[in-house]
Amino acid sequence: MKVAMIGTGYVGLVSGACFADFGHRVVCVDKDESKISRLLDGEIPIFEPGLDALVADNVKAGRLSFTTDLAEGMKDADAVFIAVGTPSRRGDGHADLSYVYAATEEIAALIDKYTVVVTKSTVPVGTGAEVEAIIQKVRDGFTPGEHFSVASNPEFLREGAAIDDFKRPDRVVCGVEDDRAKEVLTELYRPLFLNETPILFTQRVTSELIKYAANAFLATKITFINEMADLCEKVGADVQAVARGIGLDKRIGSKFLNAGPGYGGSCFPKDTLALVRTAQQHGAPVRIVESVVEANDTRKKSMAGRVKAAVGGDLEGKTVAVLGLAFKPNTDDMRDSPSLDIIPALIGEGASVQAHDPESMNEARKHFGDTITYCDGPYETLEGADVLVIVTEWDEFRALDLARVKEALSAPVIVDLRNIYRPDDMAEKGWQYHSIGR
Structure with missing residues (x-):
């Protein structure tokens, strides 16, 4: 299948390279000319173990390419992934969706056959519906499910282990509203079906919420063990033994129970x-x-x-x-x-x-x-x-x-x-x- 990946940041570049390694033809698109120039020269703008070799192998095989031209990237694409940034909005903490919506308007103007537009960026509940509305506004007369579909496919990539997470994930979550979108995403992830990876198809809003719920739950585990660490210091206990003692309970699990200075990162x-x-x-x-x-x-x-x-x-x-x-x-x-x-x-x-x-x-x-x-x-x-x-x-x-x-x-x-x-x-x-x- 032909895939256009909009955004060559962490999520877009890793996802695009991995889809290409699955055998799909992938074009990564970015407005940042310097970033695309570096990628065309074989330089990876982020550090992720194994990504440089993965990109080089798939570029050499002709399955992965880079461009600043959205029309070139979308030509004959079966799916267009939006993988642009959604930083916290200054002042109120809401996710800033301006990049997502700007990309949507440009994508809408270039759709020339049935295309599935997929939000890969982390976006709040209801964003998919807004993306659909923008496309219909730009292309008056377009009908969802007939001319295009909008789907949600959140990423669950850990920095430092992203390639393995993409290729051998715990699960893949896809939010769709029609069977045509489901068929396209099923074909894109077919290599994982063969490995019996759980592929969860849900409503679009449910998919959007799953991403936030997962990250909030993991952040809660980290914060919980950090507060237990403070209590351990007061009473003379060992937080690592506490973490092991509760982590062996299969209902709790041992991951994300390492006490430290607090969580950070992009997510x-x-x-x-x-x-x-x-x-x-x-x-x-x-x-x-x-x-x-x-x-x-x-x-x-x-x-x-x-x-x-x-x-x-x-x-x-x-x-x-x-x-x-x-x-x-x-x-x-x-x-x-x-x-x-x-x-x-x-x-x-x-x-x-x-x-x-x-x-x-x-x-x-x-x-x-x-x-x-x-x-x-x-x-x-x-x-x-x-x-x-x-x-x-x-x-x-x-x-x-x-x-x-x-x-x-x-x-x-x-x-x-x-x-x-x-x-x-x-x-x-x-x-x-x-x-x-x-």
Whole structure:
């Protein structure tokens, strides 16, 4: 089948490359000429393990191409996916759908045969109906199910494991309103049917809500275990043992029960906030999710206080070494990363910050400018620092040469916000070690 993927951001590029690897012909379209130019030159604008090879293989095979020309991308397309950004709207927290609706108007003007228009972007309930209305307005006389269909197909891709998530997903969710759209999406995902992947067909609004409900539930699990960690610290319990004890219950499960500095990234912060606003708008407030949003924001802001306490209650004139800037390992994404709250707070307390992240240093410069010192590796980051703070649990930080670390630091103090070391081991080696919930 022929697929047009509108948007070459994280979701669009990964999805387009994976569809091409399924054997479909995919054209990725983006208005950003520099991004398309880089892709045409074989340069991947985001970091995702394995994506560079996947893109190169499918470009070479003639199944994947890139263009700024929407008409070229849509020519003979059976399905057009909208995979543009839906950031939080300034002022009210609703998802900003301006990019989705602008893309819809352009798509509508170019439809020349039956086409399924699919929202891949994360969009609030009712967006599919609005997309359908826009197409009908632009193309007076077009009938849904006859000239075009609008479907919902939310993504469930974890940054750092996105290719595997696309090709071997827990499930695929498709919201459709007619059989023709269902047939097209069934054919697009046929390779997964052969692998017996659950393909859930629902109403369009249900599909839209599934995405938000899933992310809100996972964010709730993270926030829950973080609050349990605070309680563990007060009563002398071990949050990791608590997490294991409840995670072994199959009704709960062990995933997303790692205590830390709070969730970040491109999805959870904006999606929980958008769900809160949508629920309020419809008169069905989601009080639990509201509390999750508030608790997570407060948690990220409080982490600098742990560093301050670890160095005796005063950061003035101190040098803090920060390892990890991305919101999670195996990505360069810093959107809503805890580091964006922690580092400014440390600087505000009078500290100097020197930092390193394996992949997000270029992104970090956009956020911090010249307010911090950027280091080429973990050990360079430690030189002369009064305390080490581990913010992101990259694999290379899990087995640091602790003797070398101690030699580089002016004092043997570590604040481990990801619990990657063992308190007993650290105490035996003479460290002042501070972790979460232990």
